[in-house]
Amino acid sequence: SQKIEQNSEALNIQEGKTATLTCNYTNYSPAYLQWYRQDPGRGPVFLLLIRENEKEKRKERLKVTFDTTLKQSLFHITASQPADSATYLCALRRDYGQNFVFGPGTRLSVLP
Amino acid sequence: DTEVTQTPKHLVMGMTNKKSLKCEQHMGHRAMYWYKQKAKKPPELMFVYSYEKLSINESVPSRFSPECPNSSLLNLHLHALQPEDSALYLCASSQPSQGYEQYFGPGTRLTVT
Numbered sequence: 001s002q003k004i005e006q007n008s009e010a011l012n013i014q015e016g017k018t019a020t021l022t023c024n025y026t027n028y029s030p031a032y033l034q035w036y037r038q039d040p041g042r043g044p045v046f047l048l049l050i051r052e053n054e055k056e057k058r059k060e061r062l063k064v065t066f067d068t069t070l071k072q073s074l075f076h077i078t079a080s081q082p083a084d085s086a087t088y089l090c091a092l093r094r095d096y097g098q099n100f101v102f103g104p105g106t107r108l109s110v111l112p
Numbered sequence: 113d114t115e116v117t118q119t120p121k122h123l124v125m126g127m128t129n130k131k132s133l134k135c136e137q138h139m140g141h142r143a144m145y146w147y148k149q150k151a152k153k154p155p156e157l158m159f160v161y162s163y164e165k166l167s168i169n170e171s172v173p174s175r176f177s178p179e180c181p182n183s184s185l186l187n188l189h190l191h192a193l194q195p196e197d198s199a200l201y202l203c204a205s206s207q208p209s210q211g212y213e214q215y216f217g218p219g220t221r222l223t224v225t
Contacts, residue, residue, distance in 0.1 A: 032212060043116075043202050043216030044155065089154055091214075098143045098212055099168055102154035 002027040004103040006090060012109045019077040021106045023090035026071060028101075030092035033066055033073050038087045038105070047088075048075075080110045116217035118203050124223045127193060133220045135186040135203030144186040145214065146178060147202040155202055161186060162208075193224045 007022035023033070031052050036044035050057045050066040050073065057064045063076040077084050090103040116137045125131050135144065143162045147155035160168035161180040175197075177189040186203055200221055204214040 034213060036214075036216075041200075041219075041221075043204070043219050044214075046213045046215065049213050093212060098145065098160045098162060098206065098208070100157060100212070100214070102156075105154055 002101075004028070004090065004092060004101060006088075006103045006106045008106055009104070010107045010109065012111060013080055015080060015082060015110055015112050017080055019080050019084070019108055019110070021075040021088050021108065023073040023075070023103050024071060025092055025103075028071075028092050028094065029068075030094070032093040033064075034091040034093075034100070035062075035064055035073075035075050036089045036091060036102075038089060044089055077108075080108075082110045082112050085109050116203055116205055116215050118201075118217035118220050120220060121218070122221045122223075124225060125190065125193065126225055127195075129193075130189070130191045132190065133188040133201055133203075133222075135188075135217055136184055137205040137215070138184055139205060139207070139215065140183075141205035141207045141215070142183060143206045143208060143212070144180060145204040145206070146176075146186070146188050147204065147216075149200040149202055149219070159188075190222075193222075195224050198222055198224045 004025045034049045035047045038044040048064045061078045065074045087105045087107045089105045091100045119134045146158040149155045158172045159178040164180045179187040200219045202219045203217040206212045206214045
Protein backbone atom coordinates (compact mmCIF):
# COMPACT_ATOMS: atom_id res chain seq x y z
CA SER A 1 0.00 0.00 0.00
CA GLN A 2 1.06 3.60 -0.49
CA LYS A 3 2.43 5.40 2.53
CA ILE A 4 4.16 8.66 3.46
CA GLU A 5 5.95 8.97 6.79
CA GLN A 6 7.65 11.90 8.44
CA ASN A 7 10.37 11.05 10.93
CA SER A 8 8.60 12.02 14.07
CA GLU A 9 5.42 13.66 15.19
CA ALA A 10 7.39 16.24 17.19
CA LEU A 11 10.97 17.46 17.21
CA ASN A 12 12.59 19.77 19.76
CA ILE A 13 15.91 21.48 19.03
CA GLN A 14 17.96 24.27 20.53
CA GLU A 15 18.07 27.68 18.88
CA GLY A 16 20.99 28.02 16.48
CA LYS A 17 21.17 24.32 15.67
CA THR A 18 20.23 22.67 12.38
CA ALA A 19 16.84 20.98 12.27
CA THR A 20 16.59 17.95 9.98
CA LEU A 21 13.17 16.60 9.06
CA THR A 22 12.61 13.41 7.07
CA CYS A 23 9.94 12.43 4.59
CA ASN A 24 9.87 8.77 3.50
CA TYR A 25 7.45 7.25 1.04
CA THR A 26 6.57 3.81 -0.29
CA ASN A 27 4.85 2.77 -3.50
CA TYR A 28 4.89 6.27 -4.98
CA SER A 29 6.98 7.56 -7.88
CA PRO A 30 6.55 11.29 -7.40
CA ALA A 31 7.71 13.68 -10.10
CA TYR A 32 7.68 16.49 -7.52
CA LEU A 33 8.05 16.72 -3.79
CA GLN A 34 7.09 19.87 -1.91
CA TRP A 35 7.61 21.15 1.62
CA TYR A 36 5.14 23.39 3.45
CA ARG A 37 5.01 25.11 6.80
CA GLN A 38 1.74 25.31 8.75
CA ASP A 39 1.07 27.40 11.82
CA PRO A 40 -1.90 26.54 14.10
CA GLY A 41 -5.25 27.54 12.61
CA ARG A 42 -3.72 28.72 9.32
CA GLY A 43 -3.32 27.32 5.83
CA PRO A 44 -0.01 25.73 4.80
CA VAL A 45 2.64 27.99 3.28
CA PHE A 46 4.75 26.72 0.38
CA LEU A 47 8.49 26.62 1.11
CA LEU A 48 10.37 24.57 -1.47
CA LEU A 49 9.79 22.22 -4.38
CA ILE A 50 12.22 19.62 -5.68
CA ARG A 51 11.86 17.59 -8.85
CA GLU A 52 12.76 13.92 -9.27
CA ASN A 53 15.83 14.78 -11.37
CA GLU A 54 17.18 17.23 -8.77
CA LYS A 55 19.30 16.20 -5.81
CA GLU A 56 19.23 19.38 -3.76
CA LYS A 57 17.52 22.79 -3.58
CA ARG A 58 18.33 25.72 -1.32
CA LYS A 59 16.52 28.86 -0.26
CA GLU A 60 18.08 31.10 2.36
CA ARG A 61 18.39 28.91 5.52
CA LEU A 62 16.42 26.04 3.99
CA LYS A 63 17.78 23.05 2.11
CA VAL A 64 15.92 20.09 0.63
CA THR A 65 17.39 16.88 -0.72
CA PHE A 66 15.60 14.20 -2.71
CA ASP A 67 16.82 10.62 -3.08
CA THR A 68 14.49 8.65 -5.35
CA THR A 69 16.47 5.45 -4.72
CA LEU A 70 16.00 5.67 -0.96
CA LYS A 71 12.52 7.17 -1.51
CA GLN A 72 13.37 9.90 0.93
CA SER A 73 13.54 13.68 1.19
CA LEU A 74 15.42 15.55 3.90
CA PHE A 75 14.49 19.10 4.89
CA HIS A 76 17.08 21.15 6.77
CA ILE A 77 16.71 24.47 8.58
CA THR A 78 20.11 25.90 9.53
CA ALA A 79 20.65 28.41 12.34
CA SER A 80 17.14 27.67 13.60
CA GLN A 81 15.16 30.33 15.42
CA PRO A 82 12.12 30.16 17.73
CA ALA A 83 10.12 31.72 14.87
CA ASP A 84 10.76 28.53 12.87
CA SER A 85 8.54 26.61 15.30
CA ALA A 86 5.64 25.20 13.28
CA THR A 87 4.40 21.99 11.67
CA TYR A 88 6.27 21.04 8.51
CA LEU A 89 4.52 18.95 5.88
CA CYS A 90 5.91 17.17 2.85
CA ALA A 91 3.63 16.64 -0.15
CA LEU A 92 4.08 14.29 -3.09
CA ARG A 93 2.62 14.67 -6.51
CA ARG A 94 0.89 11.36 -7.13
CA ASP A 95 0.49 9.78 -10.50
CA TYR A 96 -0.76 12.70 -12.60
CA GLY A 97 -1.76 16.32 -12.78
CA GLN A 98 -2.41 18.20 -9.62
CA ASN A 99 -3.02 15.16 -7.45
CA PHE A 100 -1.05 15.76 -4.24
CA VAL A 101 -0.92 13.80 -1.01
CA PHE A 102 0.48 15.22 2.23
CA GLY A 103 2.58 13.48 4.84
CA PRO A 104 1.41 13.51 8.47
CA GLY A 105 3.72 16.42 9.37
CA THR A 106 6.41 17.05 11.98
CA ARG A 107 5.80 19.63 14.71
CA LEU A 108 9.09 21.47 15.20
CA SER A 109 9.79 23.42 18.39
CA VAL A 110 12.92 25.58 18.49
CA LEU A 111 13.80 26.30 22.10
CA PRO A 112 15.51 29.59 23.03
CA ASP B 113 -1.11 39.76 -5.14
CA THR B 114 -0.25 36.29 -3.78
CA GLU B 115 -3.29 35.92 -1.62
CA VAL B 116 -6.05 33.34 -1.61
CA THR B 117 -9.11 34.53 0.28
CA GLN B 118 -11.82 32.35 1.80
CA THR B 119 -15.19 33.24 3.26
CA PRO B 120 -16.58 32.78 5.77
CA LYS B 121 -13.82 32.30 8.36
CA HIS B 122 -16.14 30.30 10.61
CA LEU B 123 -19.41 28.52 9.87
CA VAL B 124 -21.78 26.64 12.14
CA MET B 125 -24.56 24.75 10.42
CA GLY B 126 -27.18 22.18 11.26
CA MET B 127 -27.42 18.86 9.48
CA THR B 128 -30.40 20.03 7.40
CA ASN B 129 -28.88 23.34 6.30
CA LYS B 130 -27.49 24.31 2.91
CA LYS B 131 -24.48 26.60 2.89
CA SER B 132 -21.59 27.52 0.60
CA LEU B 133 -17.90 28.16 1.10
CA LYS B 134 -16.19 30.65 -1.20
CA CYS B 135 -12.62 30.99 -2.39
CA GLU B 136 -11.01 33.62 -4.61
CA GLN B 137 -7.55 34.18 -6.09
CA HIS B 138 -6.19 36.82 -8.45
CA MET B 139 -2.82 35.27 -9.28
CA GLY B 140 -3.97 33.97 -12.65
CA HIS B 141 -3.62 30.38 -11.46
CA ARG B 142 -5.51 27.82 -13.54
CA ALA B 143 -5.74 25.05 -10.95
CA MET B 144 -7.80 25.36 -7.78
CA TYR B 145 -8.21 22.86 -4.97
CA TRP B 146 -10.41 22.01 -1.99
CA TYR B 147 -8.83 20.21 0.97
CA LYS B 148 -10.32 19.03 4.26
CA GLN B 149 -8.17 19.09 7.39
CA LYS B 150 -9.09 17.52 10.73
CA ALA B 151 -7.26 18.45 13.93
CA LYS B 152 -3.64 17.23 14.08
CA LYS B 153 -3.97 15.61 10.64
CA PRO B 154 -2.61 16.69 7.24
CA PRO B 155 -4.81 18.25 4.57
CA GLU B 156 -6.74 15.68 2.51
CA LEU B 157 -7.44 16.44 -1.12
CA MET B 158 -11.14 16.60 -2.02
CA PHE B 159 -11.44 18.22 -5.46
CA VAL B 160 -9.25 19.80 -8.13
CA TYR B 161 -10.36 22.11 -10.92
CA SER B 162 -8.01 22.58 -13.83
CA TYR B 163 -8.86 25.30 -16.35
CA GLU B 164 -12.32 25.50 -14.76
CA LYS B 165 -13.07 21.82 -15.30
CA LEU B 166 -13.31 19.29 -12.50
CA SER B 167 -10.27 17.07 -12.96
CA ILE B 168 -10.06 15.22 -9.64
CA ASN B 169 -12.78 14.08 -7.24
CA GLU B 170 -11.33 11.99 -4.45
CA SER B 171 -14.51 9.96 -3.91
CA VAL B 172 -16.06 12.73 -1.88
CA PRO B 173 -19.69 12.20 -0.72
CA SER B 174 -22.29 13.97 -2.82
CA ARG B 175 -23.28 16.19 0.09
CA PHE B 176 -20.21 18.22 -0.96
CA SER B 177 -20.66 19.85 -4.38
CA PRO B 178 -17.88 21.95 -5.91
CA GLU B 179 -18.35 24.69 -8.46
CA CYS B 180 -15.87 26.80 -10.42
CA PRO B 181 -17.78 29.77 -11.92
CA ASN B 182 -14.62 31.28 -13.45
CA SER B 183 -10.85 31.04 -13.24
CA SER B 184 -10.69 33.16 -10.06
CA LEU B 185 -13.53 31.70 -8.04
CA LEU B 186 -14.19 28.36 -6.40
CA ASN B 187 -17.22 27.40 -4.35
CA LEU B 188 -18.04 24.40 -2.20
CA HIS B 189 -21.75 23.82 -1.69
CA LEU B 190 -22.71 21.95 1.45
CA HIS B 191 -25.96 20.10 2.07
CA ALA B 192 -27.12 17.60 4.69
CA LEU B 193 -23.72 17.37 6.33
CA GLN B 194 -22.84 15.09 9.23
CA PRO B 195 -21.08 16.04 12.49
CA GLU B 196 -17.97 14.17 11.29
CA ASP B 197 -17.70 16.68 8.44
CA SER B 198 -16.67 19.31 10.98
CA ALA B 199 -13.14 20.38 9.96
CA LEU B 200 -11.01 23.14 8.50
CA TYR B 201 -11.72 23.48 4.78
CA LEU B 202 -8.79 24.85 2.82
CA CYS B 203 -8.76 26.27 -0.67
CA ALA B 204 -5.54 26.42 -2.69
CA SER B 205 -4.45 27.46 -6.16
CA SER B 206 -1.44 26.72 -8.35
CA GLN B 207 -0.07 27.22 -11.81
CA PRO B 208 0.95 24.05 -13.64
CA SER B 209 3.93 25.71 -15.34
CA GLN B 210 5.43 26.51 -11.92
CA GLY B 211 5.64 22.98 -10.55
CA TYR B 212 2.20 23.09 -8.91
CA GLU B 213 3.40 24.96 -5.82
CA GLN B 214 0.17 25.58 -3.99
CA TYR B 215 -0.94 28.81 -2.38
CA PHE B 216 -3.42 28.18 0.42
CA GLY B 217 -6.11 30.37 1.87
CA PRO B 218 -6.63 30.70 5.62
CA GLY B 219 -9.44 28.17 5.62
CA THR B 220 -13.05 28.03 6.81
CA ARG B 221 -13.60 26.41 10.20
CA LEU B 222 -16.82 24.41 9.78
CA THR B 223 -18.82 23.00 12.68
CA VAL B 224 -21.81 20.76 11.96
CA THR B 225 -24.27 20.45 14.83
